[in-house]
Amino acid sequence: MDTEATGRRARNMLEKRERIVRAAAELFAERGFEGVTTQEISERADVAAGTLFRYAASKGELFLMVHNEELRAAIQAGAAAAAAEQDPEKAVIALVEPVMQRARDSRSAAVYQRELLFGPPTERYRAEGLALVGELERRIAERLGGGADAARAARTVFAVLNLLLVQPWTGVHPGADPVEELRLQVAQVVRGFRAR
């Protein structure tokens, strides 16, 4: 008998899941989403090709699984930074800035937004990511004092963030520093909310 309540089966699954996450994270980091095949991931994780899809419903879900933790961390960091701010405008900027900073690794950030918004609607890791976005919006609305208008402004802030994260991929506005641009757009939105 084991000190843990988990049997061998559950432990094996956790371990396997761990291997899969690590393999996927490494390969996506090395060569990007489209540069990696699910075969390669399953090989590096030392599981059969079909086994991957028992842990994540699609390649996109695999990607979300790997990157959700980063988003969670960024939101936490933002929350911590925002707590130190008095001014709502600065607080909101502090909340979203860490998420934007991730876009240094911009390829991944754009792919993440794509999979998050467009993946098959029912899947686990997508739902998890969308919940994180919901949490971020709730925090923003809260710092704006709550209410329908605040929730609306928060939604706009996410819309801005989303587009700026995707931007590098489109290659349309190559010059601007996205973090600075985020600040300016968010400032506008917050002013619009307060001018109600």
Place this chain on the structure above:
Amino acid sequence: MDTEATGRRARNMLEKRERIVRAAAELFAERGFEGVTTQEISERADVAAGTLFRYAASKGELFLMVHNEELRAAIQAGAAAAAAEQDPEKAVIALVEPVMQRARDSRSAAVYQRELLFGPPTERYRAEGLALVGELERRIAERLGGGADAARAARTVFAVLNLLLVQPWTGVHPGADPVEELRLQVAQVVRGFRAR
């Protein structure tokens, strides 16, 4: 000899292009983007499977090719409606509303946004669609009086529009009427711009 300057070759290509566009439009309308195979499109257009890809680089490009005209028409309609408005806030809303109205056919609108933002960066019809978005933003910025802040607000308005078009797909905020929501968010953004 022909009264037209075009030779047989150019005419054949135009005609073929026409058949392809029609076939793709019909099938996408009937069964949606993922419900249609490129095989089916090529069969209905009566061309070989490979020939499709001489007219559009990918299935996504095919979709953009078909739907760019709709966006162009919506932008034109918005421009006409906006011309009749005095108030900048109302004018901006008039500019974007027709684009949102398309989202009655919401499945397509979301797919269009996806392909537009995430398709391979160098392709023809994607560039065409992005140019249309650029034009829409320019018109918005113009109605706000021009300048960097106006351009920024215009960009935010597109971000809002984009997210609302994608919304039905994510299934996250199912209740709200997106057109009304668009009006409210845009109103906030415009107020934020004017409060500068």
Place this chain on the structure above:
DNA sequence: CCACCAAAATGAGTAGCCTCATTTTTGAGC
């Protein structure tokens, strides 16, 4: 310790987008 069942893993197979070596068509020069 064995028999049995449910959960998990497997990997060969399928579907569908797209490529590319080959064939066909077009038009120009003679």
Place this chain on the structure above:
DNA sequence: GCTCAAAAATGAGGCTACTCATTTTGGTGG
């Protein structure tokens, strides 16, 4: 009208995400 080069079309085949019938494994009751 004939020849030839360039452009266009073709469709068999490659590649890769994903499925599913079969096999393996782990746990449980006797």
